[in-house]
Amino acid sequence: MKIIIVENELYLAQSIASKLNENGFNTEIFSSIKEAMQSNGDVYLLSTNMPGQDTTPLIKAFKDKIIILMVSYINNDTVSLPLKLGAKDYIVKPFMIEELLRKIEHYEEYQELKKRTALYEEYMDNLLQDIKTDFPVDKLDPPLVIQTNYQRLVDKVVFEYARRENKLLTFIPLSQKDWKDKIYHSPSTSILYITEIHALKKADTAHLLELLKSYQFILCCTEEIDCDFETITLNTDSKLYDQNEILTIDDYVKFIVNAFQYKFPDTELSKKLGISRKSLWEKRKKYELFKKK
Numbered sequence: 001m002k003i004i005i006v007e008n009e010l011y012l013a014q015s016i017a018s019k020l021n022e023n024g025f026n027t028e029i030f031s032s033i034k035e036a037m038q039s040n041g042d043v044y045l046l047s048t049n050m051p052g053q054d055t056t057p058l059i060k061a062f063k064d065k066i067i068i069l070m071v072s073y074i075n076n077d078t079v080s081l082p083l084k085l086g087a088k089d090y091i092v093k094p095f096m097i098e099e100l101l102r103k104i105e106h107y108e109e110y111q112e113l114k115k116r117t118a119l120y121e122e123y124m125d126n127l128l129q130d131i132k133t134d135f136p137v138d139k140l141d142p143p144l145v146i147q148t149n150y151q152r153l154v155d156k157v158v159f160e161y162a163r164r165e166n167k168l169l170t171f172i173p174l175s176q177k178d179w180k181d182k183i184y185h186s187p188s189t190s191i192l193y194i195t196e197i198h199a200l201k202k203a204d205t206a207h208l209l210e211l212l213k214s215y216q217f218i219l220c221c222t223e224e225i226d227c228d229f230e231t232i233t234l235n236t237d238s239k240l241y242d243q244n245e246i247l248t249i250d251d252y253v254k255f256i257v258n259a260f261q262y263k264f265p266d267t268e269l270s271k272k273l274g275i276s277r278k279s280l281w282e283k284r285k286k287y288e289l290f291k292k293k
Helices: 010-022 056-061 076-085 097-128 151-164 179-184 202-214 249-260 266-273 277-287
Strands: 002-006 026-030 043-047 066-071 089-092 144-147 168-173 190-195 217-221 231-233
Touching: 002 010, 010 026, 010 097, 043 056, 043 097, 056 076, 066 076, 066 097, 076 089, 089 097, 097 151, 151 168, 151 190, 151 217, 168 179, 179 202, 190 202, 249 266, 249 277, 266 277
Parallel strands: 002 026, 002 043, 043 066, 066 089, 144 217, 144 231, 168 190, 190 217
Antiparallel strands: none
């Protein structure tokens, strides 16, 4: 990790850099905002006591980095305004290096979590991109049970709902033995997204439904369950094939035709399915799988 120190008091800057170097960081010192604008660091330690220099351009340019203000006193210009512009935190001079290291470590973890969250969201978007639904996600109102013939469809609806409403989800697959602990220790601000209720025995199902009376949740089930919670049905006629589900032959043929009919001509498509073109045409007619013009 590279730390940029922007400080016009050279002795102070060198002292901070020396202690950070001892703790395994690479450092670079700049005495002016203009020079620091050409730098490329992970963390910026920015002094707000630099007469005649405006810190605003640097904060705006590097607001996606970790900017920690080094202030001699706290007021609107030294702390409040820079924080609104994108700085992450501040530390009051003189300070102990241990305090600064704790702040750097905290925001380093925060940045890593942001990157990891972005990766997971991108992966989920890619995983669910072929699942089509016109269900109005703003109509979801937990606590809620959703009965479906395809869990991935509900996954997409629930994740879109959480993103749209800026809600925190706690994912609880009931096939895992620690599902009770996950419920008990879930954040009070989160919505439980519960799946795989078919994995529970009858007594455990009854216990779960009683327990959920104290929580906000969305429960996805692929079989009808008897409960007092509001229940809606969300089905699809075009399930997608995945490794966790065994489809009927007809469902598999429908999936292959829907997924690949615009990539291969019927001659090649029927060959890959191991059926004749006539049989493929009959299945198109039976299941109304004709190409859209």
